[in-house]
Amino acid sequence: MADRFDPKFTGHVLETIGPNCTPRNRLVLGALMRHVHEFAREVELTVDEWMMGVTFINSIGQASTPIRNEGHRISDVIGLESLVDEVAHKLVTDGADPTSSSILGPFWSPNAPFRENGGSIIIDPAPGGKPTLMHGKMTDLLTGKGIPGAVVDIWQASANGKYDFQDPDNQSPNNLRGKFKCDENGNYHFYCLKPTAYSLPTDSPAGVLLRLLDRHPMRPAHIHLMITADEYRGCTTQIYPNDDPYLSTDTVFAVKDDLVVDFKPIEGDPKAILDLEYNVILAPKSYKGVTPHTQSSIGLESKL
Amino acid sequence: MADRFDPKFTGHVLETIGPNCTPRNRLVLGALMRHVHEFAREVELTVDEWMMGVTFINSIGQASTPIRNEGHRISDVIGLESLVDEVAHKLVTDGADPTSSSILGPFWSPNAPFRENGGSIIIDPAPGGKPTLMHGKMTDLLTGKGIPGAVVDIWQASANGKYDFQDPDNQSPNNLRGKFKCDENGNYHFYCLKPTAYSLPTDSPAGVLLRLLDRHPMRPAHIHLMITADEYRGCTTQIYPNDDPYLSTDTVFAVKDDLVVDFKPIEGDPKAILDLEYNVILAPKSYKGVTPHTQSSIGLESKL
Numbered sequence: 340m341a342d343r344f345d346p347k348f349t350g351h352v353l354e355t356i357g358p359n360c361t362p363r364n365r366l367v368l369g370a371l372m373r374h375v376h377e378f379a380r381e382v383e384l385t386v387d388e389w390m391m392g393v394t395f396i397n398s399i400g401q402a403s404t405p406i407r408n409e410g411h412r413i414s415d416v417i418g419l420e421s422l423v424d425e426v427a428h429k430l431v432t433d434g435a436d437p438t439s440s441s442i443l444g445p446f447w448s449p450n451a452p453f454r455e456n457g458g459s460i461i462i463d464p465a466p467g468g469k470p471t472l473m474h475g476k477m478t479d480l481l482t483g484k485g486i487p488g489a490v491v492d493i494w495q496a497s498a499n500g501k502y503d504f505q506d507p508d509n510q511s512p513n514n515l516r517g518k519f520k521c522d523e524n525g526n527y528h529f530y531c532l533k534p535t536a537y538s539l540p541t542d543s544p545a546g547v548l549l550r551l552l553d554r555h556p557m558r559p560a561h562i563h564l565m566i567t568a569d570e571y572r573g574c575t576t577q578i579y580p581n582d583d584p585y586l587s588t589d590t591v592f593a594v595k596d597d598l599v600v601d602f603k604p605i606e607g608d609p610k611a612i613l614d615l616e617y618n619v620i621l622a623p624k625s626y627k628g629v630t631p632h633t634q635s636s637i638g639l640e641s642k643l
Numbered sequence: 644m645a646d647r648f649d650p651k652f653t654g655h656v657l658e659t660i661g662p663n664c665t666p667r668n669r670l671v672l673g674a675l676m677r678h679v680h681e682f683a684r685e686v687e688l689t690v691d692e693w694m695m696g697v698t699f700i701n702s703i704g705q706a707s708t709p710i711r712n713e714g715h716r717i718s719d720v721i722g723l724e725s726l727v728d729e730v731a732h733k734l735v736t737d738g739a740d741p742t743s744s745s746i747l748g749p750f751w752s753p754n755a756p757f758r759e760n761g762g763s764i765i766i767d768p769a770p771g772g773k774p775t776l777m778h779g780k781m782t783d784l785l786t787g788k789g790i791p792g793a794v795v796d797i798w799q800a801s802a803n804g805k806y807d808f809q810d811p812d813n814q815s816p817n818n819l820r821g822k823f824k825c826d827e828n829g830n831y832h833f834y835c836l837k838p839t840a841y842s843l844p845t846d847s848p849a850g851v852l853l854r855l856l857d858r859h860p861m862r863p864a865h866i867h868l869m870i871t872a873d874e875y876r877g878c879t880t881q882i883y884p885n886d887d888p889y890l891s892t893d894t895v896f897a898v899k900d901d902l903v904v905d906f907k908p909i910e911g912d913p914k915a916i917l918d919l920e921y922n923v924i925l926a927p928k929s930y931k932g933v934t935p936h937t938q939s940s941i942g943l944e945s946k947l
Binding site: 343344345348349351352355356357358359360364366367368370371372374375376377378379380381382383384385386388389392393394396397398399400401402403408409410411413414417418419420421422423424425426427429431548551552553554588592 | 647648649652653655656659660661662663664668670671672674675676678679680681682683684685686687688689690692693694696697698700701702703704705706707712713714715717718721722723724725726727728729730731733735852855856857858892896
């Protein structure tokens with residue numbers, strides 16, 4: 340099909356990249372242009388479709404605000420953030436694997452406060468929410484020993500599916516956010532909610548794209564976790580209740596098998612109706628896996 | 644290299660496209676997602692590079708205005724508009740070819756007035772500009788006969804490199820724009836300027852991208868033409884003086900060999916110092932070429 344077209348065109352475009360372009364920029368931006376060209380030839384993109392694409396690209400930035408990143412959301416809906424997460428964090432081992440990473444998403448905050456083990460991130464009422472005692476241990480991939488002082492930063496939406504800064508009428512800043520430091524054995528425990536599935540905002544370019552694709556906008560219920568410990572590779576991830584109906588069709592493709600967890604009934608704890616044991620395995624920074632991570636050490640060097 | 648990654652991921656993303664997605668949307672958007680994934684795996688896109696990309700995509704819409712289409716400009720700088728033009732208009736013949744098309748660009752206006760043959764599109768002074776008598780004949784690809792009543796819509800930047808609506812202090816609306824109707828033999832003639840090379844606006848996402856690529860922002864000097872005639876395939880194109888230094892590195896990749904023309908000195912015409920003969924060959928609408936145009940008749944059906 341492509342033979343109908345000038346076979347030299349893409350090569351010519353790439354040849355115009357100048358001598359002062361850094362090697363990484365040449366590699367990344369060259370590959371991006373090549374793939375865009377291959378896409379356009381493969382589908383024989385029409386002029387009207389191209390112009391719809393231009394209009395769509397423009398709409399992404401126009402719908403973005405300081406607290407609403409539509410470019411980020413579109414990249415999630417097409418699976419790109421999840422794929423980039425895999426490229427960055429996939430560690431190939433010859434035995435047990437460390438806990439899988441998952442995407443950061445747009446709702447992490449650098450301002451979550453440290454709270455005491457045994458404390459709660461539930462600051463404001465959450466009608467219909469199911470308080471849960473979440474607890475577990477952080478262990479070393481190689482030794483199986485606990486990791487004292489490991490920190491878990493947790494954030495989640497409330498029972499209405501909204502995060503604190505999307506819902507200022509009902510939630511205080513840092514509601515359902517907190518950081519906890521593991522004890523001398525690597526154990527942590529705190530109270531949170533069983534999470535609630537929610538829809539991405541659909542009055543947005545992402546909503547337009549999802550409707551074109553006849554896809555639902557739902558994320559399965561999840562709790563976000565960012566786990567850090569000195570001398571260990573950190574792990575940003577999400578965990579999902581095993582009874583969620585959207586596990587296999589997550590609209591941002593962030594579910595992995597080992598991140599699906601079991602919320603069980605609990606008795607005798609006045610602060611909780613569910614119990615969640617969740618243990619995390621971290622790899623030491625010095626451990627490179629059996630297949631060394633091959634990613635180029637040359638980053639896209641110029642700042643945009 | 645890609646074997647390190649989940650081989651089912653992209654297939655899973657494509658499988659979530661719903662049953663009510665139209666066949667063309669499934670084809671186009673599916674291919675787009677597949678190519679984006681292949682790109683990310685091929686270059687092992689880093690988290691920082693992905694986030695720079697997100698920020699860049701957002702910047703495109705944020706820099707766009709009703710008279711400044713940065714999405715269009717970015718697609719030009721990566722060669723996409725020129726490629727889409729080729730996909731849409733390439734006609735494979737077994738003899739002479741019709742005049743090549745080229746990109747529309749963002750400066751066409753639907754409001755250009757009809758002017759008489761022998762008239763001028765030079766309404767306002769253009770210091771340094773070289774008035775040119777442009778003339779020629781529109782002929783039928785198959786018969787070689789003139790096409791009476793063919794219309795040429797012409798637009799060009801002034802000697803300062805700016806179009807009328809970029810330069811309201813110096814140019815009236817429709818300065819250097821006009822439509823001319825060929826006579827009964829298919830001939831036209833009018834006065835214009837020898838065009839001037841100019842830079843794309845560089846205070847823009849396109850400028851950022853060009854600097855990353857170490858590429859210049861120059862378009863070779865050109866005159867835009869949109870030629871229409873009943874019963875003929877129209878031709879939107881551009882012509883370029885053969886002495887322009889940017890012919891081989893046009894920042895939007897719109898130059899084709901048969902669009903390079905020769906401006907010659909003229910004597911005895913008080914209105915011009917240069918002469919340009921430019922003849923155009925149009926294919927009848929009924930002529931499909933030796934290789935039928937294979938583009939799917941199914942367009943991207945839903946409106947964005």
